[in-house]
Amino acid sequence: xxxxxxxxxxxxxxxxxxxxxxxxxxxxxxxxxxxxxxxxxxxxxxxxxxxxxxxxxxxxxxxxxxxxxxxxxxxxxxxxxxxxxxxxxxxxxxxxxxxxxxxxxxxxxxxxxxxxxxxxxxxxxxxxxxxxxxxxxxxxxxxxxxxxxxxxxxxxxxxxxxxxxxxxxxxxxxxxxxxxxxxxxxxxxxxxxxxxxxxxxxxxxxxxxxxxxxxxxxxxxxxxxxxxxxxxxxxxxxxxxxxxxxxxxxxxxxxxxxxxxxxxxxxxxxxxxxxxxxxxxxxxxxxxxxxxxxxxxxxxxxxxxxxxxxxxxxxxxxxxxxxxxxxxxxxxxxxxxxxxxxxxxxxx
Amino acid sequence: xxxxxxxxxxxxxxxxxxxxxxxxxxxxxxxxxxxxxxxxxxxxxxxxxxxxxxxxxxxxxxxxxxxxxxxxxxxxxxxxxxxxxxxxxxxxxxxxxxxxxxxxxxxxxxxxxxxxxxxxxxxxxxxxxxxxxxxxxxxxxxxxxxxxxxxxxxxxxxxxxxxxxxx
Numbered sequence: 001x002x003x004x005x006x007x008x009x010x011x012x013x014x015x016x017x018x019x020x021x022x023x024x025x026x027x028x029x030x031x032x033x034x035x036x037x038x039x040x041x042x043x044x045x046x047x048x049x050x051x052x053x054x055x056x057x058x059x060x061x062x063x064x065x066x067x068x069x070x071x072x073x074x075x076x077x078x079x080x081x082x083x084x085x086x087x088x089x090x091x092x093x094x095x096x097x098x099x100x101x102x103x104x105x106x107x108x109x110x111x112x113x114x115x116x117x118x119x120x121x122x123x124x125x126x127x128x129x130x131x132x133x134x135x136x137x138x139x140x141x142x143x144x145x146x147x148x149x150x151x152x153x154x155x156x157x158x159x160x161x162x163x164x165x166x167x168x169x170x171x172x173x174x175x176x177x178x179x180x181x182x183x184x185x186x187x188x189x190x191x192x193x194x195x196x197x198x199x200x201x202x203x204x205x206x207x208x209x210x211x212x213x214x215x216x217x218x219x220x221x222x223x224x225x226x227x228x229x230x231x232x233x234x235x236x237x238x239x240x241x242x243x244x245x246x247x248x249x250x251x252x253x254x255x256x257x258x259x260x261x262x263x264x265x266x267x268x269x270x271x272x273x274x275x276x277x278x279x280x281x282x283x284x285x286x287x288x289x290x291x292x293x294x295x296x297x298x299x300x301x302x303x304x305x306x307x308x309x310x311x312x313x314x315x316x317x318x319x320x321x322x323x324x325x326x327x328x329x330x331x332x333x334x335x336x337x338x339x340x341x342x343x344x345x346x347x348x
Numbered sequence: 349x350x351x352x353x354x355x356x357x358x359x360x361x362x363x364x365x366x367x368x369x370x371x372x373x374x375x376x377x378x379x380x381x382x383x384x385x386x387x388x389x390x391x392x393x394x395x396x397x398x399x400x401x402x403x404x405x406x407x408x409x410x411x412x413x414x415x416x417x418x419x420x421x422x423x424x425x426x427x428x429x430x431x432x433x434x435x436x437x438x439x440x441x442x443x444x445x446x447x448x449x450x451x452x453x454x455x456x457x458x459x460x461x462x463x464x465x466x467x468x469x470x471x472x473x474x475x476x477x478x479x480x481x482x483x484x485x486x487x488x489x490x491x492x493x494x495x496x497x498x499x500x501x502x503x504x505x506x507x508x509x510x511x512x513x514x515x
């Protein structure tokens with residue numbers, strides 16, 4: 001009842017009130033642009049600044065707009081940009097940011113060369129959403145939090161939080177930074193596979209390593225300026241590498257990860273690990289590389305004990321907060337076992 | 349701001365003015381009065397609003413009509429096709445199977461379920477149980493417990509195979 005009354009008050013203050021207004025979550029009004037080239041898109045964004053947002057698949061952006069986390073006056077639609085829709089397997093893989101997740105998941109070459117990426121893409125939300133949601137969108141996914149991903153009336157009733165409209169973090173009231181969680185499935189894999197992102201901005205294009213693209217701050221979670229557009233992702237060749245991506249969530253579909261682990265391992269002929277990368281997802285505001293755990297594996301034959309030690313070291317890195325589905329203690333407790341499973345899955 | 353939209357829906361062309369910030373779901377239900385497509389969570393978490401765009405299931409609550417201009421849209425209203433003799437519409441095998449199996453209880457998820465299942469059967473008329481569950485994994489049903497729905501899709505698949513065999 002309280003919910004409906006809040007909704008009612010909210011609409012009363014905005015526009016004229018009709019029954020359909022209070023029975024639906026609607027997008028706030030905006031102007032829509034469909035640029036036909038990347039320079040045109042970037043120029044529009046530079047012109048409108050923070051009043052404009054890029055919209056690729058829109059599967060993360062539109063729900064956030066409906067809940068008034070974002071109220072851009074201008075949307076710059078990217079679906080006309082052919083440059084974002086190419087996949088090239090020359091010396092590794094260069095994939096356009098506009099490729100839908102289902103295409104990434106079902107592409108035979110990606111399944112063969114980068115099975116962890118195909119698996120991660122196949123685990124994002126549900127089939128309908130993956131037909132529209134893009135790899136670039138998932139890599140730039142907004143950070144998530146129990147106190148943030150709520151409707152406007154819900155957030156208003158509690159008091160707005162640090163990430164949007166307020167000045168307090170409801171997860172940890174003394175926290176000076178936002179603790180919203182990096183919930184992308186593809187980002188940990190991109191970091192584990194040493195991906196490089198090509199960004200186009202008003203000052204031309206630049207390349208940034210995936211590892212440096214994510215920042216551990218729930219609000220400023222991407223290391224890019226507002227006008228920069230993720231154009232393509234380059235993943236170096238990983239021939240002979242073993243890799244995996246494991247995701248924990250309540251249901252086997254739809255849900256975001258509450259813990260995920262991406263691994264990439266290189267073994268020599270004798271079975272000695274020459275290089276290892278382990279990345280934890282959904283335990284901080286950015287994917288977390290477990291460097292210490294990687295060191296334990298490197299130069300060793302991967303026995304059960306070594307894997308166990310490495311997994312326990314990686315688990316120390318995870319400091320989940322009480323702001324996603326499932327309890328804090330459970331999520332913390334699951335990390336070492338999950339890392340162990342991920343390493344073993346890669347070795348299989 | 350209103351914009352002139354041209355949409356291909358169920359083999360008909362609709363040309364109309366609509367607010368640019370309305371989602372495909374809102375336009376279908378409110379501007380075109382095609383209310384067979386249901387609105388559920390409106391945040392992409394339930395699948396109730398599923399329609400087919402060029403044969404692929406997508407969520408109409410999370411797409412703008414301007415993004416699907418020139419593409420073939422199919423809603424639940426277009427699922428029953430006219431038979432060869434003329435004007436009478438014949439229910440799709442999925443619709444018959446859903447009714448027969450009791451795969452609808454309150455019926456709110458059914459349009460989304462049927463459209464998603466249609467996309468599956470168009471691609472694969474002999475899906476196993478795992479494939480059906482995977483295809484329908486984005487559609488929530490709070491009544492049936494899914495067993496009847498999966499059985500209905502299996503039954504419809506059989507019928508589709510028989511129909512294509514007799515052609």
